[in-house]
Amino acid sequence: MATAELRQNDGTIAITFSNGATGAFPFIWLKDNDPAGFHPQTQERVTDLTAIDLDVKASAVEADDSTLTISWDGEDTKTVYQLDWLAAHVPGQYAADPAKTGFKHWRTDLGADGIPRANAKEVLESDAALKEWLKQTQIFGYSIVEGLDDNTEAGMDVARRIGFLRETNFGVTFEVQSKPNPNNLAYTPIALPLHTDLTNQELPPGFQFLHCLANEAVGGGSLFCDGYAIAEDLQKEDPEAFELLSTVSVPFRFHDGEVDIRARKKVINLDEDGTIIEICFNAHLADIFDLEPTLMTRYYRAYRKYMAMTRSKDYVVTLKLKGGEMVVFDNRRVLHGRDAFDPNTGFRHLHGCYVDRGEFESRLRVLSR
Ligand code: AKG
The missing domain is CATH 3.60.130.10 (Clavaminate synthase-like)
Incomplete structure (x- = not known):
């Protein structure tokens, strides 16, 4: 079971995932990545960042086995995120990319x-x-x-x-x-x-x-x-x-x-x-x-x-x-x-x-x- 903590001092939500991994997710990043802000067919972002207050604040957060639900200060609607998705996009860590195979540098040893x-x-x-x-x-x-x-x-x-x-x-x-x-x-x-x-x-x-x-x-x-x-x-x-x-x-x-x-x-x-x-x-x-x-x-x-x-x-x-x-x-x-x-x-x-x-x-x- 994941746990989530609201940190108003640095404007993040700190999540500890069920496997023990952790991540700090800034409020503005969470708003910019609201799942409803992506076109359902093309998956491209349609959120208008300028319509979001840079100082947007979460007022409550709740985690269960698979989702994280955020209530926003001054708003009636809540945003639900999949925890798997959040775990794959922890800020500060590059998302896994199957095209990045790594390189083996070779000299004449390879021949x-x-x-x-x-x-x-x-x-x-x-x-x-x-x-x-x-x-x-x-x-x-x-x-x-x-x-x-x-x-x-x-x-x-x-x-x-x-x-x-x-x-x-x-x-x-x-x-x-x-x-x-x-x-x-x-x-x-x-x-x-x-x-x-x-x-x-x-x-x-x-x-x-x-x-x-x-x-x-x-x-x-x-x-x-x-x-x-x-x-x-x-x-x-x-x-x-x-x-x-x-x-x-x-x-x-x-x-x-x-x-x-x-x-x-x-x-x-x-x-x-x-x-x-x-x-x-x-x-x-x-x-x-x-x-x-x-x-x-x-x-x-x-x-x-x-x-x-x-x-x-x-x-x-x-x-x-x-x-x-x-x-x-x-x-x-x-x-x-x-x-x-x-x-x-x-x-x-x-x-x-x-x-x-x-x-x-x-x-x-x-x-x-
Ligand atoms: C090139 O097309 O840039 C070449 O270097 C030709 C290579 C070759 O002829 O083996």
């Missing part, structure tokens, strides 16, 4: 053999397989789907199992192959050092899908590293470099005959708790740095250090994708690159698309219902 793998047919046909694959991809930041049919729709169909595709100036899907008149270094045969894509975008795409249709040329191996693991190690080894990369933004730009897309980004992005939540690193898209000279020199040292770490054998996992395999990775965490290849020795063709983190996480939540 190419340690990359999570999934079968395309299973992911297409089974929600359980889809969920497990998404979880592993989220935890490690990358995975390989194998057994794809030999056509450009096959990988995109797997991506659409998650959600809609993120369109960019390169299209809804894109062909990574050596092309005449390329507008992007990916469409040449030259080596691409480790990078995250489209750091010049206001919101760089979340998950990237590269379906290998052919990889017959000499060269063309793939490289990956965990940008979070590198940032974590940098923080320990070189706090000044970490501080600069996580507080100073620099300009990124992509421009061709059609577009001129620019954004300022920090290389290492943290949430309000200091947890690493995003890496933006792309030497090809880095625009002309415009920092004040003293800061510029310090920044270059930090930026170059992160770059050097992305080249270190301590972090880089290499593999050569085979036809029928698709690598999937969190583009805002895992850096990718490739070795140069010789297009005269064979055909190389990857078909790509993106799905943003929001769609990915939403699918994980819906599959966890």
Whole structure:
């Protein structure tokens, strides 16, 4: 049986739930979350917060096995809350989120053999397989789907199992192959050092899908590293470099005959708790740095250090994708690159698309219902 105590001095109701857990619920929060204030069909909040007095006061409270009933000062109506719902939303504690799987930061200890793998047919046909694959991809930041049919729709169909595709100036899907008149270094045969894509975008795409249709040329191996693991190690080894990369933004730009897309980004992005939540690193898209000279020199040292770490054998996992395999990775965490290849020795063709983190996480939540 839960117990509830009215605390007029700090404007809260203190609840001790039947399992011993406790929580303090501010009056204004309780009013804002009155169950009657949510649309019965859409579950969206329809309460108008400005219609509630900021100093609203509860005058009495009563708990039984499953509900908490509040009487409000100066009002005739009472509000009834489910205790289970209150227990799941204790202020100061993040509500459980099935999309937040946690991350395993990896270095070369994981190796190419340690990359999570999934079968395309299973992911297409089974929600359980889809969920497990998404979880592993989220935890490690990358995975390989194998057994794809030999056509450009096959990988995109797997991506659409998650959600809609993120369109960019390169299209809804894109062909990574050596092309005449390329507008992007990916469409040449030259080596691409480790990078995250489209750091010049206001919101760089979340998950990237590269379906290998052919990889017959000499060269063309793939490289990956965990940008979070590198940032974590940098923080320990070189706090000044970490501080600069996580507080100073620099300009990124992509421009061709059609577009001129620019954004300022920090290389290492943290949430309000200091947890690493995003890496933006792309030497090809880095625009002309415009920092004040003293800061510029310090920044270059930090930026170059992160770059050097992305080249270190301590972090880089290499593999050569085979036809029928698709690598999937969190583009805002895992850096990718490739070795140069010789297009005269064979055909190389990857078909790509993106799905943003929001769609990915939403699918994980819906599959966890
Ligand atoms: C990209 O499309 O951003 C690439 O880095 C291409 C990767 C590859 O060709 O393996």
